[in-house]
Amino acid sequence: MVQSQAPWPCTNVVTNFRCRQKSTKYRSLQTEDTEQQIIRETFHLVSKRDENVCNFLEGGLLIGGSENKLIYRHYATLYFVFCVDSSESELGILDLIQVFVETLDKCFENVCELDLIFHMDKVHNILAEMVMGGMVLETNMSEISTQAEAHSKMEKSEAGIAGAPARAVSAVKNMNLPEMPKNINIGDISIKVPNLSSFK
Structure with missing residues (x-):
């Protein structure tokens, strides 16, 4: 949803034919029931x-009634719905939905429902590159894809750094040494080897 001051807190909704929510982004905290x-x-x-x-209609009671519009596109089994205030251009938002779906398709290489379920963080990153705080920031698919990939790489590298100590301890434990040395002497330097059995 691209909105200026609209009261409805939802940015966008992706749902399938059975009303199973696949991705939803809210601008403010809501109770699960709401x-x-x-x-x-x-x-x-x-x-x-x-x-x-x-592909646009007046919002319902929870969505702000005539103050807001629902603008949607239907792709295969999914509905992509944005809620906007009444001053927004319907055709502009339809184009924004198209850019969003094409960017998802480009980032996931033939996006499907399961991609939206298992990679919701990436979907939200792509949407955040396009829309933030109700303002459209970017509509260039290449730029959005580049930024989303950079964000994914950064997350992976941070996860790799965080897991490095555990992998190092695991590698030492898995070494098939006949007997673990107690001290290592290198010239005048003597290093006491810690007992690795305490790391199990």
Whole structure:
């Protein structure tokens, strides 16, 4: 959802035919019950519409009524829904949804429902590169993909650094030495080897 001052707290909703939420991003904290009510109301409003009608409609009670609009696109088994205030351009938001879906497809190489389920953090990173605080920041797919990949690489490298000490201890434990030396002498330097059995 791209919104200026709209009261509805949800940025976007991705749901399937059975109203199973795949990805939702809220601008403010909501109770789980409120979130589920918003999802149900949004799904009810969008799913009952015919395929040959326009892709935007007035918001429901929880969504802010006539103050807000739901703008959606339907791809295969998924609905991508953005909520915007009444001053936003419907066609601009439809284009934004298209860019979002194409970027997901590019980043996941033929995106599917399971990608959205198992990589929700990456989906939210892509969306955050596009929209933040209700403002559209970027619509260039290449730039969005580049930034999302850089973020993923940074997360992986941080995870690798955090796990390095444990991997080092594990490697030493798995060494098949006939007997672990108690002291290592290198010239005038004597190093006492700690007991590694305490690390198990």
